[in-house]
Amino acid sequence: MDRNTLPILLISLTVLLFIPTTTFAEIRTTRIQSDARSLILFERFGFGNGGHVSVSLSEILISSPRPSPPDPDLLGFFLLSDEELLQAQSDSQNPNSDPTSDDCVLHSPYIQPLFTFRELSRGGVPDSFNKTFSVGARDEYRLYFAHCVPGVSVTMVVHTEMYNLDRSSGGPRDYLSIGETQLPLLFSLFAVAYTAILAVWIYFCFSNRLSIHRIHLVMGSLVLIKALYLVCAAEDKHYIKVTGTPHGWDVLFYLFQFLKGVLLFTVIVLIGTGWSFLRPFLQEREKKVLMVVIPLQVIDNIAAIVIGENGPFIKDFVTWKQVFLLIDVVCCCAVIFPVVWSIRSLRETSKTDGKAARNLAKLTLFRKFYIVVVGYLYFTRIVVYALREISSYKYRWVSVAAEEIAGVAFYAFLFYMFRPEEKNEYFVLDDEEEEAAQAALREEEFEL
Structure with a gap:
């Protein structure tokens, strides 16, 4: 993989970070059609105690110019906070950084990985996936899909849900970000x-x-x-x-x-x-x-x-x-x-x-x-x-x-x-x- 990939991804993430955004917090079903982007932002959400994110995939089709299927570990979803993004960008510009380190953003120590396509493979062929993840730390996160395989395009239907739960009372789900629930x-x-x-x-x-x-x-x-x-x-x-x-x-x-x-x-x-x-x-x-x-x-x-x-x-x-x-x-x-x-x-x-x-x-x-x-x-x-x-x-x-x-x-x-x-x-x-x-x-x- 080209060593310039990670800096480009970090620049893209930073651009998305500083663009003023509307809240995309509701339950959303998104159809991705033959999309070759290596990085796709889906949601932005502020989690409190009891934060959860649910991701469901279906109708998955991966197109690759190579005869062999891409490594499923190089395709996946992850969460990234704004603070971690800035730290990742700072480290990527550090001249003392390790030149032999893995450049795939999915393997970065700064992200909170959710899953790679290896977890949803059936006999080596991606089919579907449905899982809910608990978000441990209170922070504002962005949900991304990324792949580190040049030339690959992805088709899939992505259903996402982000919400907070009151752990003390076991109350209902709150689908608004923690800073917008008022x-x-x-x-x-x-x-x-x-x-x-x-x-x-x-x-x-x-x-x-x-x-x-x-x-x-x-x-x-x-x-x-x-x-x-x-x-x-x-x-x-x-x-x-x-x-x-x-x-x-x-x-x-x-x-x-x-x-x-x-x-x-x-x-x-x-x-x-x-x-x-x-x-x-x-x-x-x-x-x-x-x-x-x-x-x-x-x-x-x-x-x-x-x-x-x-x-x-x-x-x-x-x-x-x-x-x-x-x-x-x-x-x-x-x-x-x-x-x-x-x-x-x-x-x-x-x-x-x-x-x-x-x-x-x-x-x-x-x-x-x-x-x-x-x-x-x-x-x-x-x-x-x-x-x-x-x-x-x-x-x-x-x-x-x-x-x-x-x-x-x-x-x-x-x-x-x-x-x-x-x-x-x-x-x-x-x-x-x-x-x-x-x-x-x-x-x-x-x-x-």
Whole structure:
């Protein structure tokens, strides 16, 4: 076997380690068809006390370019923790490492081997296998299939189950990772929070019916979709926790996830352009922003569904993750432009229309909106990701809680600043305010 094989495998493992992943914890049946990859990642799971992993194989077919069958000891499944992976990579780069050591990852001292194909051979021909293994150490592990035979391709159906048991009480299986078993309750609490925001919003709308604009109805739809999304997320995680499968809730989960993303970016663009508040139409360039953002959100959610439903075993998993991240960044950048255009337009208008107080109020409001939007997008895309990566696997729920807390704060600010009322910051005007605003605008222009 080529001595470069093990370093390549370790690099592949490290790439998969640092790609942000969705939880693939439910019971899953995967069909591998003529796959020649030497390393396939199936699952990632945080085990506590009483952790177990069950692997069932069927319809196994091994194709080799050589006339003799490959050594079954060179094909198998194993578990690997993140810490052990980093240690293995460090040792592989050590110039003092043993040059005569076995390069097959299945024989590495850092992995927790489950079984090789020798254990499932019948008369030298692989047939099927079904076995449950106890995971001794509490840690987050990834389940891999590997082979160390060049040119070999494998066809098989792999059924995996990962779960935790409470050893002290002998309780039911928990199919959620140890750091995410709190998610059903967490999503439920935030669903209640958004329902409360929706109730307050409806009250404001009914109390100020004469001041309602179309954007207020779109904003109400957004918070309704967000609440429904969290309800479906809570049910989805609950059924996965109890049974290992979402029982159809994933369909509604993906539907409301898509609607939530589209509506959020649409509301940011519409408010940023002043639609319905300042004017009843969108300019051509603003329409183009929406025509770019909405299709990108469709692609983004397709990528999310592919990742969530298929798991990391698919050949193009890394590509789909990159597409997902790239599109999300593009959408976040695109929705900022209408706000910047509005701020620039208000600065120009304030010099000519003689309504300094109104323009200053609008300009101040748009600046606040711009800062909050940028802060929210930065926090949920950068800070939450960093928090998820640096926190222990036992506290993975903390990053979810931080993201939802930021969401509640953002929605509360958005709905408060742009609530329907007879007198709001768009339309305040009196003589004293006009004189003060003119002075403020002159001072601002001088500073610029």
